[in-house]
Amino acid sequence: MPELPEVETVRAGLEPAVTGARITGVRVLDTRSLRRHVGTADTFGDELAGTRIGAAVRRGKFLWLPLTGTDRALVAHLGMSGQVLLRAVDAPDDRLLRVRIEIGSPVHGPLSLAFVDQRIFGSMAVDDLVPVADAAPAGRGSEDTRIPSQVAHIARDPLDPAFDERRFLAALARKNTGVKRALLDQTLVSGVGNIYADEALWAARLHFEAPTATLSRPRAKLLLAELRLVLTRALEDGGTSFDAQYVNVNGASGYFAQRLNAYGQQGKECARCGRPIARTSFMNRSSHYCPWCQRLPRAVRPDHADPTPPTGGRNATW
């Protein structure tokens, strides 16, 4: 499911319920969801039981709950299909429930944290907190400058106040790869997945395979600005839901799907030029783009790949 806006929606939903809460019980229904936990399901539960949660923190698509008075945190990654839901303690188990954590919340009293995950690409783990390299708050939701060790290699995301724009632009210019591949590289910039990469590229009128080296600095800055804009707007809408796979902590859908311009829009008219949005396979996934608005630079374009010239559609000057 989840990219930055969806994970942030979950984090913001958890924050008031879990901050200061005591963990009273842990039930692991599928140990495959602990793939990234060093230890067994028993050590996972034993270590959490009785601890207190200090905050709900996020960097990119990673979420963690620091355990007060320790150098440890409960880390969650939602993978493609993970959810974290707040449930009443007497609520029945969700169908695809993998881990259930009982807490006593200062605000809401007894609650269950349900980790639900269809494909089990997501995970939970208890991990060491280590100092960040740049001494700024490690993620959104806390001023703490410690980060889980398994998240330490993840770059800051574009909405992080400590995101180093100059460093990102320099690293992008140094890279010898296609621009979408760069956007999906979580060690370069985090939080961006297939939806928002396609949306930002559409907004910046860039072909997904445009070599990063061919981007002028203004074009790269425009791409970053469009990326921030689309992430911000999606966050305001509570994220993108296509089905019940992505919901917030209360089980509600996000509404950004109604505002998508590229992702999943194949065959529909481009909102700029009216020509049909195309879908093509890329990196074992799909890329959605407007073949007219998002053309490769001439220097790297195969001769036969010129799209049809602007004879019909509206806004033909795009």
Place this chain on the structure above:
DNA sequence: AGCGAGCCCTGCGCGC
């Protein structure tokens, strides 16, 4: 360095 392939998985909707 970068990159493609493979792997980790389940479930849903579709066409036959």
Place this chain on the structure above:
DNA sequence: TGCGCGCAGGGCTCGC
């Protein structure tokens, strides 16, 4: 009704 196929918001590791 049933089966096979393609599809899905991610990320890690391994070879070349």
